[in-house]
Amino acid sequence: MKKSLWQKYNDMKKLNSINENMSTDVLIIGAGITGVSVAYNLINHKENVILIDRNKCCDGVTSKSTGKLTYLQDLMYQKIVNTCGMDAAKLYYDAQKEAIRIVKKNVKNENIDCDLKQSESIVFTKDLKELPKFEVERRILDELDVNYSNLHNKFLLNDVKDVIKVKNTYVFNPIKYVISLLKKVINSSNILVYENSIATKIKKENDFFIVMVNGFEIKTKKVVIACNYPFFTIPGLIPFKTYVEKSYICASKTDETQNLNAISSNYPCESFRHYDDGKDKYFIYLNNSSKICDKLNYEKNYKQCAKKIKEITNNKPLYKWENMDVLTNDNLPLIGRISSYEKNVFIATGYNTWGMTNGVIAGKIISDLILNKKNKYVDLFNPSRSINFSKFKNFITNTMISNVKAYTFNLIRKNPSWYKNKAIVTKINGKRVGVYFDSKGEKHVVSNICPHLKCFLTFNEVDKTWDCPCHGSRFDVDGNCVKGPSVYDIKIDETNISN
Ligand SMILES: Cc1cc2nc3c(=O)[nH]c(=O)nc-3n(C[C@H](O)[C@H](O)[C@H](O)COP(=O)(O)OP(=O)(O)OC[C@H]3O[C@@H](n4cnc5c(N)ncnc54)[C@H](O)[C@@H]3O)c2cc1C
Incomplete structure (x- = not known):
């Protein structure tokens, strides 16, 4: 990064x-x-x-x-x-x-x-x-x-x-x-x-x-x-x-x-x-x-x-x-x-x-x-202070809409044109995966689902990371978690992948 x-x-x-x-x-x-x-x-x-x-x-x-x-x-x-x-x-x-x-x-x-x-x-x-x-x-x-x-x-x-x-x-x-x-x-x-x-x-x-x-x-x-x-x-x-x-x-x-x-x-x-x-x-x-x-x-x-x-x-x-x-x-x-x-x-x-x-x-x-x-x-x-109407309204506009948008947007838009084919989101053996093609043409395959709260990840082509658009976790192309809140990687066992 x-x-x-x-x-x-x-x-x-x-x-x-x-x-x-x-x-x-x-x-x-x-x-x-x-x-x-x-x-x-x-x-x-x-x-x-x-x-x-x-x-x-x-x-x-x-x-x-x-x-x-x-x-x-x-x-x-x-x-x-x-x-x-x-x-x-x-x-x-x-x-x-x-x-x-x-x-x-x-x-x-x-x-x-x-x-x-x-x-x-x-x-x-x-x-x-x-x-x-x-x-x-x-x-x-x-x-x-x-x-x-x-x-x-x-x-x-x-x-x-x-x-x-x-x-x-x-x-x-x-x-x-x-x-x-x-x-x-x-x-x-x-x-x-x-x-x-x-x-x-x-x-x-x-x-x-x-x-x-x-x-x-x-x-x-x-x-x-x-x-x-x-x-x-x-x-x-x-x-x-x-x-x-x-x-x-x-x-x-x-x-x-x-x-x-x-x-x-x-x-x-x-x-x-x-x-x-x-x-x-x-x-x-x-x-x-x-x-x-x-x-x-x-x-x-x-x-x-x-x-x-x-x-x-x-x-x-x-x-x-x-x-x-x-x-x-x-x-x-x-x-x-x-x-x-x-x-x-x-x-x-x-x-x-x-x-x-x-x-x-x-x-x-x-x-x-x-x-x-x-x-x-x-x-x-106080983190457990009470909720009033304005907070609830902001909860709907900020939290709910953002998360729903992040989930659905990425569900539909798996391979936006700006990835320039360096990374794609696809399914292998029924599992949603992200595939990054490095400069030598080698594939780096990881899970496309954030372990934190199961949001789909987007590819950040500048930093070469898979980023969670819900809560901000980030993973390198080999699946190592480089920023939380996730505490788990998104590596997958490559022996299970046949394509
Ligand atoms: C673009 C931008 C500009 C900003 N500019 C300003 C500014 O000018 N003035 C201002 O007042 N504020 C500014 N802020 C806000 C400010 O930077 C942050 O609010 C503040 O730095 C947060 O500090 P923190 O200690 O909570 O988090 P961090 O500095 O992120 O520290 C948290 C630490 O916890 C570690 N950690 C996370 N998970 C785990 C785990 N599971 N186990 C062990 N360790 C863990 C992380 O590695 C990290 O080092 C800005 C924020 C942004 C986004």
């Missing part, structure tokens, strides 16, 4: 993987910004902690974000007011500000070099129909006492119709930040960190949980699910509360950087920022965001993103990548105890593409719950 700009800063040495049965007080599954933040907050406490990741640590969604650390998150406040009310929007705003304070404090206390820079955040629209929404957002920001302005910057993007801008927000290099915290975690006396260690099953036994990792048993009192999208459906029923969105991102070198970052409110969104690592300067540009069941012409999406960044910077992109995140039907993340009857299983997901702040606040909420401390955001983000 294509590497992001940030991944080149991941200088972690190879870590051990789980290769024996173990026991601990807390097991954290997933070493992205969420899992590492939880672990960091547990340093030097009496709890013994194990942190695991199925791949290399800090190589998931966090390593492919745009690294904006802001409370101005497109038109988020009116979305929350519409589904959960003004009090929820106020508390959400407090949480975002607190997350920014926590990052600043950690950077200062730990002397972290992550290129944290103050940067104006801008939300803009190019669509006249969006203007009334900007008025609504301004009224809500007034109520929240946010100091904003409507002044247009000298924009790199044309046709902007309206702007909301705030000053006291930041951008950073997310990987340098998370890796620095992870190194502190690794050096602590109460936490062990393992990579290439995949959790596949959790079962309860009396007061303990047994988590299967690489086929070994980890016995633990508490489990933190920090894997972006959980690998199980029950408890939590996350697939019914969420849907997944994907975007394409390019970064090219530029001569000067500006202290601003921006996102459009219109759909599909555009977003950009600058980055200066002290040696090189980059412009980072994102577009073509969509639900993962839409825009399945991967090559076209990459090309459009690359064309746009070339228009803006006059330079070819040096980095091109795609990323996906989990969105919730009520626009609030799901952070805390996974259900009211499962007190010792914690989850953090559904950041609605704003996980730099929400991952950090999740780290605080979950570590507070583990340490029996009070936290004022527990009810706001």
Whole structure:
């Protein structure tokens, strides 16, 4: 898969993987910004902690974000007011500000070099129909006492119709930040960190949980699910509360950087920022965001993103990548105890593409719950909060329609023309399979059904992966699962295939 700009800063040495049965007080599954933040907050406490990741640590969604650390998150406040009310929007705003304070404090206390820079955040629209929404957002920001302005910057993007801008927000290099915290975690006396260690099953036994990792048993009192999208459906029923969105991102070198970052409110969104690592300067540009069941012409999406960044910077992109995140039907993340009857299983997901702040606040909420401390955001983000009409309406439009579309579209459209015959979906011995023909003409045959929730897979001809358009799992052409939520491969026994 294509590497992001940030991944080149991941200088972690190879870590051990789980290769024996173990026991601990807390097991954290997933070493992205969420899992590492939880672990960091547990340093030097009496709890013994194990942190695991199925791949290399800090190589998931966090390593492919745009690294904006802001409370101005497109038109988020009116979305929350519409589904959960003004009090929820106020508390959400407090949480975002607190997350920014926590990052600043950690950077200062730990002397972290992550290129944290103050940067104006801008939300803009190019669509006249969006203007009334900007008025609504301004009224809500007034109520929240946010100091904003409507002044247009000298924009790199044309046709902007309206702007909301705030000053006291930041951008950073997310990987340098998370890796620095992870190194502190690794050096602590109460936490062990393992990579290439995949959790596949959790079962309860009396007061303990047994988590299967690489086929070994980890016995633990508490489990933190920090894997972006959980690998199980029950408890939590996350697939019914969420849907997944994907975007394409390019970064090219530029001569000067500006202290601003921006996102459009219109759909599909555009977003950009600058980055200066002290040696090189980059412009980072994102577009073509969509639900993962839409825009399945991967090559076209990459090309459009690359064309746009070339228009803006006059330079070819040096980095091109795609990323996906989990969105919730009520626009609030799901952070805390996974259900009211499962007190010792914690989850953090559904950041609605704003996980730099929400991952950090999740780290605080979950570590507070583990340490029996009070936290004022527990009810706001409670993963088992009740369902109201607006959430239900969004469930129908986002979750149900996306999944039904993904299933039926791929049922009918087995071999879209854009595959250029490099990959086909067919049946062998009654089984639905995907066949990829490599440059030597050799066939790579895999199952075409995602082991997670049985969706049909589409071929991503750019990354040469089979991708699930329902929940985002990805598999290489030989059937190895390279991204969850699936924890199983799609390899098939070739001796059973005759053609
Ligand atoms: C295009 C895009 C741009 C974004 N830009 C921004 C931005 O500018 N600002 C912002 O605030 N947010 C942004 N976000 C959102 C943000 O990147 C994510 O919300 C956040 O990084 C999620 O962090 P995480 O720790 O939950 O997940 P991850 O970083 O994915 O970490 C989860 C880890 O769990 C591991 N894992 C998964 N399953 C298992 C398993 N079974 N066993 C063991 N380990 C497992 C994975 O390998 C992974 O390393 C963006 C998102 C997208 C899609």
